[in-house]
Amino acid sequence: MKTNKTRLLLVEDEDSLGYLLSEYLGMKGFMVKWVKDGEEALAEIGQSTFDLAILDVMMPKMDGFALAERIRLNAVDLPFLFLTARSLKVDVLKGFSLGAVDYLKKPIDEEELVARINAILSRLVPKDLGASGTSFRIGRYELDGKNQKLIFNNDYRTLTTRETELLKILASNKNNLCTHKNILLQLWGDNDYFNRKSLNVFITRLRNYLKADDTIKIENVHGKGFILRVKE
Amino acid sequence: MKTNKTRLLLVEDEDSLGYLLSEYLGMKGFMVKWVKDGEEALAEIGQSTFDLAILDVMMPKMDGFALAERIRLNAVDLPFLFLTARSLKVDVLKGFSLGAVDYLKKPIDEEELVARINAILSRLVPKDLGASGTSFRIGRYELDGKNQKLIFNNDYRTLTTRETELLKILASNKNNLCTHKNILLQLWGDNDYFNRKSLNVFITRLRNYLKADDTIKIENVHGKGFILRVKE
DNA sequence: ACCCGTCTTAATCTTTCATTAATCTTTTTG
């Protein structure tokens, strides 16, 4: 269920800081999802939409910078800011060059963090309720979720609502299986024989729309679901 | 005539820092106007338009905070950021509560400043407002919102209030979806079956008025709303 | 009271889109 609260994604491996911030931000009226590494973060981004991501730079497995790059690929217009103990100038510049909207040095003052988050959000284009606009890069295509446009080579095609929603699900789980069940529950809220048939029709249509770039395809996993595969 | 350079207003009483920054920013391709106090700053704002103001907090006569308040009164949507040696938490919060887009603590690193300026500018809501704030360019047409005139080729047509308001909404969200709901709430304050029908009638009328330029059109997104599309 | 310009309502026609159906192809499994 959607609320009109601002949704924040906090990616912080340290337990103490992560807990402190998620509690504090929650108390300040934000909806906070706290995850502890980049993989989880990407999974979350695939599943739901956020207004802003807060990324720790120093993390095991995938650092904040690498994560930011992946975010740019998956959810083109999700703004993000960095938290870091590393205040080396070169890092600050790298952060901004990746498209960060802010770069905060630890120790973090929670009140200042809230002030900065609000400053950032107030500068964002006000989003229509319900139509939270996320864009996705899909090979040489770009999906403009807000305007329901599939852009290719300076040209575009307007998608229907269902087509858009389906492609958004696939694109946000790029190279990962989306089960029938999951898709059907998200799009139809139900999972029966007929919806399943309907899904097939939409898959065919999307394949058709996407055929100009042969580095991407929608694969079927028999009896399981679909994968939007993109060769990098 | 306007240039396409970003125009910065730097308000800094210290000679050495002011000189350093204005030189550096100028070198980086910005158009910089450096003034040394709030009075001068307000005079400049009255005379020309800026994209961003950079305010020192500690200044004689009028401090940065007071200046920011005056700026909000004069040029409502001029974004500003603070430079300051005072990094007291209460000051930082005050800065943001005044509407600052950023708050930088001295010593300033010039490269970081540039990175932050660019981050801010890239996140600004692109406003298609003309000089007056009520004038819009729509392909080869021009909408004079104040006088409710739609100008084309030295000729014009007077629009009704509703027509003007609707076209203003569409024009200020050029190439972006305006949902039914949004439009209806803005124009009718309500969203029911009949208003929706009424909206269709106005859309038809606007399409008719705008048909002389085929690089623009009002697109429908089924079940969602309308987009004023302008080919570049 | 009566225009006149403006907005709303109504009536009618057109288009769009999700669904269903029908048919063909591929994959799995015994």
Next chain:
DNA sequence: CAAAAAGATTAATGAAAGATTAAGACGGGT
């Protein structure tokens, strides 16, 4: 390898949304 299940593809259908045109209502100004 053959039958059954799952998937792919194309086309048909009907309901809802949108477009268009015309007629009615409303309100300010003279």
